[in-house]
Amino acid sequence: MPPTRSEWVDGEDVESLRSRIGMIRGACRAALTVDELITIAVAQAKSALQACAGTLLLVDGDDLVVAAVDGYPQQLTESFARTPLSADTPAGRAARSRRAVWLGDPATKVREFPALQPKVTGFAGLAALPLVAEDAVLGVLGISFRQAREFTEVEQLYLLVLADQVAAALRRLTVPPPAGHALIDDDLVADPERRQAVEDLSVALADASAGLDRLTALAARLCGAPSAQVSLIGAEQVVAGSAGAAPSAGTTGRAADSLCTVTMSLRSPLVVADAAADDRVSALPPVRVGGVRAYLGVPLSIEGRPVGALCVYDQRVRDWSPEARGTLEVLADSVSTELRLRSLAARDARLAQASRERTTLVDRLAAAVSLRQVAAVLADAVSALPGVIAAAVVRLDADGGPQTLAARCAVPEGRHAVAALASAAVSPPAAVLELADLAEASTGDTARLARLGIRRAAMVPLTGQTARGTLLVAVGDGFDPAHGDHLAELAPIATAVFDRGAIHEQHRLARARAAFLTTASAQLQSSLDVDDTLQRLARLVVPALADGCLVHLRAHRALRLSAVGHVDGRIERLLRQEASTSGALTEAVQRCLAGGAAEVSVDHPLLTLDRLRILPLRARGRAIGAITLIQPRPGGQPGLADPALLAELATRAAVATDNALLYAKRSADVAALQYRLLPPRLPQLPAFDLAAHYAAGDASLDVGGDFYDVVALAEDHFVLVIGDVCGRGADAASVTGHARSVVRTVLEDGASPAAALTRLNRALLATGQFGEFCTAVVAEVRGAGDACAVRLAVAGHPRPLLRRAGTVTEVGPGGPMLGMVREPVYRQVELALTVDDVLLLFTDGVTEARRGDELFGVDRLADTLASGRGAADVAVEEVRAAVERFRDRGDDDVAMLAVRPRGRPLARVDLPDLADVAARTEASARLDALLPTDPPAARRTLLRRVAASLARSSAGLDGPAQLAVFAVPGGWRAELIRPLPGPRGADRATVVRHGVQTIMWTEIPVRGR
DSSP states (O other): OOOBOOGGGTTOOHHHHHHHHHHHHHHHHHOOSHHHHHHHHHHHHHHHHTOSEEEEEEEETTEEEEEEEESSOHHHHHHTSEEETTSSSHHHHHHHHTSOEEEOSHHHHHHHOTTOOHHHHSOSEEEEEEEEETTEEEEEEEEEESSOBOOOHHHHHHHHHHHHHHHHHHHHHOOOOSGGGGGSOHHHHHOHHHHHHHHHHHHHTTTOHHHHHHHHHHHHHHHTOSEEEEEEESSEEEEEEEEETSOOTTOEEEGGGOHHHHHHHHTSOEEESOGGGOTTTTTSHHHHTTSOSEEEEEEEEETTEEEEEEEEEESSOOOOOHHHHHHHHHHHHHHHHHHHHHHHHHHHHHHHHHHHHHHHHHHHHHHOOSHHHHHHHHHHHHHTSTTEEEEEEEESSSTTSOEEEEEEESSHHHHHHHHHHHHHOOOSTTEEEEHHHHHHHOHHHHHHHHTTTOOEEEEEEEEOSSOEEEEEEEEOTTOOTHHHHHHHHHHHHHHHHHHHHHHHHHHHHHHHHHHHHHHHHHHHHTOOOHHHHHHHHHHHHTTTTOSEEEEEEEETTEEEEEEEEESSHHHHHHHHHHGGGOHHHHHHHHHHHHHOOEEEEEOOSSSOEEEEEEEEEEETTEEEEEEEEEOOOTTSSOOSOOHHHHHHHHHHHHHHHHHHHHHHHHHHHHHHHHHHTSOSSOOOOTTEEEEEEEEOOSSOSSOOOEEEEEEEEETTEEEEEEEEESSOSHHHHHHHHHHHHHHHHHHHTTOOHHHHHHHHHHHHHHHSOTTOOEEEEEEEEEEETTEEEEEEEEESSOOOEEEETTEEEEOSOOOOOBTTOSSOOOOEEEEEEOTTOEEEEEOHHHHTOEETTEEOHHHHHHHHHHHOOSOHHHHHHHHHHHHHHHOSOOOSOEEEEEEEEOOEEEEEEEESOTTOHHHHHHHHHHHHHHSOOSSHHHHHHHHHHHHHHHHHHTTTOOSOEEEEEEEETTEEEEEEEEEOOOOOGGGGGTEEEEEEEEEEEEEEEOTTO
16 A cells, blocks of 8 residues: 555645644643643644554653553553663654654564564554753654555654654643752753853863872761762763762763752752651652662862762761761862862863864954855854754845855755755844744755754854845754854854955956956957857856847847857757747747846746846847846856846947848848859850859958859850959959950950950950959850860960860960050960860969968969869869868959860750659660660660669759760760759858769760770
């Protein structure tokens, strides 16, 4: 059967618990008799936890005696009606250890107490709680259950509070024993200063008992008694010296049971001839057991303060002569003198030790700078006191709620609980809170602490001019109240140093905030990329100012989540997925943009968004976005975040983001203009392979002057143009556009390369201003893919390179720049191109790429081109990669244009989508129909290779493509091409690629070719 639980604590019903605590406090205070109190205790314990049985046992000497029982069978009740305190029972263990015993599991109960088998007792679970008051165990309260029982923290706390209140009331109501106790001065015995003096004496006499033993032996011999002893009366009776049958030095006993306590209380000699017949002492345990029959005692005092007694005694009835009394009084004076000397030495040692400890503590406090260092010193100092179980220092006026500065406890759970309790408990200065008071302040935390043995707590306020805090010291039953004075003395020093630490904390935070803003400004201004700037902002905020950060940017009247950061990587990934689709969060940000900074809470099924601070980003009088901070829980490290810092950060972030947005817009405008100065695409020429590359320089946002074009006049007749206008910016862009238009127009009219350059020179001189120069190369290509002629003219431009069979040469004559000479002469050269030759036209951005003072140069370009093989796009890509590897900066534009004859076309098939298997199969079938039938063997071989290569090469590719077969020297070649993919990522705004990409190439020999 599963463990049962009480109904009233289900769901941690704290209010119900507090109500019951208030009720039992009132009932225990109102109880007039012990019987009434016992009835209340057993009834409350049973009803609160729905126990089946309950009992209360009182301590009687060395035994536990049943005072009340309810629900136990008579036979079981008789078995524990009187049991020794030393018995191995739950009640005996609770009384000896002064700790509650919780046995909810039958297996555990039987393992620890084999005699308590459920089949024998009829009960499966139990709880035994000691009743302790004024450091004395008065009894045990017990309850039992028929079924297994799980004791929750709140249930345990309730029973502990109940036991605490019952013990206090029981102490109040207990009838004093007859006889000797009536003569005992309780106020004198309990006097803390007198007890401290006795404690000092006990320590001082630990290694000096031999001298007192000689004095007691002398007292016994002179008085004719078989036994003598010196007793010191503190919280207990301690034997300081003995002779004869008396207990040895160091033996302790109950002070209330001692005849020496009566002697000290009387402050005069106590003479007893027959103790059994003397009503003053006959009920005391030493008399009842026959250990003392005749007694003669003289009080011992130090500086007028009674500390004990010197006595002689006999186990037989006898009269004490006046001489014996006088002798004992004289010896008592000697003992008092010895004790006084020892007391002075002990007091001096104690004061010296206390002074050293105080000096050490003050030095440590003086060396502590920050609040946390001060709190750590305080917590360490008080937690070292005897009886202290846990201590915590909490700042109460910190931003965001109470802030734990230090917590000390041997158990981690206790550190958290005592810190939380210090934050929740409110008390008058230097107040001592009992367990019931602590439970009302913070039920769950008190329950956890109560399990560690804590029964009360001292609250020391730390209230300065700058900061307000509290020191909570949680103690158990063994805490000496005298240490409370130490805490009171510590309070003024601690408060002053605490205040100083708070001032240091303020200065430190001010410096840290200034440094943070300086770093933030540098970070935000170091990038002009919008997304990078916003992500930098998120990384700055986390974790310095918040646990998480979301940055929204307003774009086209909508909000876009642009950056995310969080201290927990898993939550950051979840935020990226969920925050952009959260309508509630978007609405909250929109309201903030309309109204201003705000703290909000947003409901979300997967994310905790209950502590959000939203700050608008405003620049140039408009809201461009918002920062959303996921604030940390209160009570942690004092953070940098405050309203002034956050407002300043938002302002700086808004300016940096606005600058990045302006830069991005201008970059986009420049890229668009630059793109307009280049052809939108290259013409598709069946017999030729064309590829072009353009990359803008990054030295400024101005438009570059490099341009290229391909003017297709027929499938076997086209013209390549590449040029470079001097300068950058709007003027260079206008010249570039004008030059490209003029060249294209005159070439379409049939002009030769030299004539086209002459016409362009004339146009620049006619429409431009002096200093607007331009270089260019014009190359006219005529013929089929297996044999063609090129006419070439150069105007002040780097000469093209021709790669043929692995050898690269410069081609073309030199000529003057355009726009400089009114009647220039441009010479033409003619050269032949064969299959797989590559003619590369380029601008000086390639050869003048720099690494320090070194140029890339024509020779390095020629070597790069010569080492390559294959199509035009491959040659262009290899040169581009070599230039990128070489240069350490990209100040100049780079433009390249390449052409390669592919051979004489035999067949061509268009594929709508490379990823479509059916389309590839159909393309192979159509190619079979288009290819010449002769020679058949070569035809079959090529088709097989094409089918295999097509499946292998197209893996992972999609989009349109073209499959073509060419006649090349010595055989047939099949090529699979597609439009050259455009640039990706950041290159999209500055890089242009044109032409086709060869993704498959297979060739077979054919006889007669």
